[in-house]
Amino acid sequence: MKAMLIAMALASAAPVSAADPAPVVTAPAGTVRGTAEGDLRIFKGIPYATPPVGNLRWRAPMPMPHWRGERPATSFGAACVQPQVPNASIYSGAPMPVSEDCLTLNVWAPANAKNAPVMVWIHGGALVTGSSREPMYDGRKLAERGIVVVSINYRLGVLGWLAHSWLSRESDRHVSGNYGLLDQIAALTWVRDNIKAFGGSPRNVTIAGESAGGLSTLYLMTSPAARGLFSKTIAESAYMISMPELRKAAFGMPSGEGGGQMLTGALQLPDLQSLRGMDAQALTDTAAKLGFAPFGVVDGSVLPQQMVDAFDQGKQAPVPVLAGFNQGEIRSLRMLAPKPPADAAAYERTIRDRYADLADPFLRLYPAADYKESILAATRDALYGWTAERLVRKQAALGKPAYLYMFDHGYPAMDQADLHAFHASELPFVFGTLDGTPPRWPKVPGTAGERALSDAMTDYWASFVRDGTPVAKNAAPWPAYDGQRGYMRFGAMPEARRDLLPGMFALNESVMCRRRATGSIGWNWNVGLAAPKLPPKVAGCE
Structure with a gap:
């Protein structure tokens, strides 16, 4: 019966002409009315799951019942609850409505799409902030290349990633945490079941994200619950860091449940009922001030093991x-880097003390002569550069197409602010939203050169979503990583190169491997001057 109803709903989704001012789609989830812009149909704020709020907070998202009648889909849904912070960052945008009722998605589709490739965008923001409604993520330019673009919200901060023994006890699987990841999986399930009505192919779905969105794509790649819901991955500035374990301290971190218990202890809450009774915004703000850091937790179920092991x-x-990653990642994230020492000699002494037999290769890559730049580069590579190359290496080893890039582009306002190729600065070029950046973002000039680079990057991304091969009109062919270690450098224009930052991957892989072998040292932000003493060589760690 369910299959028959779905088939009937899909059959009723008639093609809509581009001239229709209010396109209507009837999908298995229900009927929605969007807007038409040129040759595109746009639908905003579609609920993909029933949000667990109040006494249901910290549970898996519940299926959204089929709604009756026609639902307007012309406005973005509220962002998920996130800390209220001063509007001082280059990433800060205009104030936006927030709510626990935030599990919505948006669709940009070519008007006459049929079985078109689909890209599902997962926003960044350290799993703490962000929203699919941000202007920089507008899907129009990508959709104009013939793909269906979907952007999603997911629960953030303490509401999305809290693990606690109280929550594990009431769970059927006796686990907790990872609720934001379960939201992402629910959104992908909605796409599988509904996207055909919007002209997309459920068999050709690419997950894509930047920063915490890139991290999320790695979680999804290693989660059995997400298997089969996507067929390709785009990971921009992702980080394959060590993860907390649900019930035991590991890699220098308390257990996931232990971290949750420290939080409720600091809040002086006696039980789960009192925790669920707190106002969502007050809880989110207080947890952030107390230092709660949201991450995926190894629970043996949703995330069975450490990402590196998987x-x-x-x-x-x-x-x-x-x-890929950006040349200047840390220029806008200096809080992640250790403070510079008094001079080059102090830098070299510390590195030699911390890195032992790997000090010489470390100093060749990150020399004392330019130690302030070396600090930024070492932090960048330990987080983002190593992750990007590790990901393409592992997929190439499986015989899958794998493509690596470095975004190394600058323009006057960016470089004058000492932010050359900073974290996330590739996004307006990928989405073609050069005029949609936040207020404090270095303004991208409206020159032909900037537009040409953006057009090429949008082409590459859309082409990869289409068939797994990035191709751009009037731009350099992108070499696969494979045995030749090919990559694309995005400077003034795309430039195909080979062997990115020789020695970088080997150094960081060795450090990670030795730390992992101890079981007690993480491979997060403890880099360079902030590194603990390197463990000795062990078998299997070159």
Whole structure:
């Protein structure tokens, strides 16, 4: 009966002409009315799951019942609850409505799309902030290349990623945490079941994200619950860091449940009922001030093991990948880097003390002579550069197409602010939203050169979504990573190169491997001057 109803709903989704001012789509989830803009149909704020709020907070998202009648889909849904912070960052945008009722998605589709490739965008923001409604994520330019673009919200901060023994006890699986990831999986399930009505192919779905969105794509690649819901991955500035374990301290971190118990202890809350009774915004703000850091937790179920282990064992999703990072990642994230020492001699002494037999290769890559720049580069590579190359290496080893890039582009306002190729600065070029950046973002000039680079990057991304091969009109062919270690450098224009930052991957892989072998040292932000003493060589760690 359910299959028959779905088939009938899909059959009723008639093509809509581009001239229709209010396109209507009837999908298995229900009927929605959007807007038409040129040759595109746009639908905003579609609920993909029933949000667990109040006494249902910290549970898996519940299926959204089929709604009756026609639902307007002309406005973005509220952002998920996030800390109220001063509007001082280059990433800060205009104030936006927030709510626990935030599990919505948006669709940009070519008017006459049929079985078109689909890209599902997962926003960044450290799993703490962000929203699919941000102007920089507008899907129009990508959709104009013939793909269906979907952007999603997911629960953030303490509401999306809290693990606690109280929550584990009431769970059927005796686990907790990862609620934001369960939201992402629910959104992908909605796409599988409904996107055909919007002209998309449920069999050709690419997950894509930047920063915490890139991290999310790695979680999804290693989660059995997400298997089969996507066929390709785009990971921009992702980080394959060590993860908390649900019930035991590991890699220098308390257990996930232990971290949750420290939080409720600081809040002086006696039980789960009192925790659920707190106002969502007050809880979110207070948890952030107390230092609660949201991350995926190894629970043996949604996330069975550490990401690095899953990729080493070939247990990740066997899909084509496009991955990369930015030359100046840390210029806008200096809080992640250790403070510079008094002079170059102090820098070198510390590095030699901390890195032992790997000090010489470290100093060749990150020399004392330019130690302030070396600090930024070492932090960048330990987080983002190593992750990007590790991801493409592992997928290439599975025989899957894998493409690597470095975004190394600057323009006057960016470089004058000492922010050359900063974290997330590739996004307006990928989305073609050069005029949609936040107020404090260095303004992208409206020159032909900037537009040409953006057009090429939008082409590459859309082409990869289409068939797993990034191709751009009137731009350099993008070499696969494979045995030749090919990559694309995005400077003034795309430039195909080979062997990105020789020695970078080997150094960071060795450090990670030795730390992992101890079981007690993480591979997060403890880099360079902030690094603990390097463990000795062990078998299997070159």
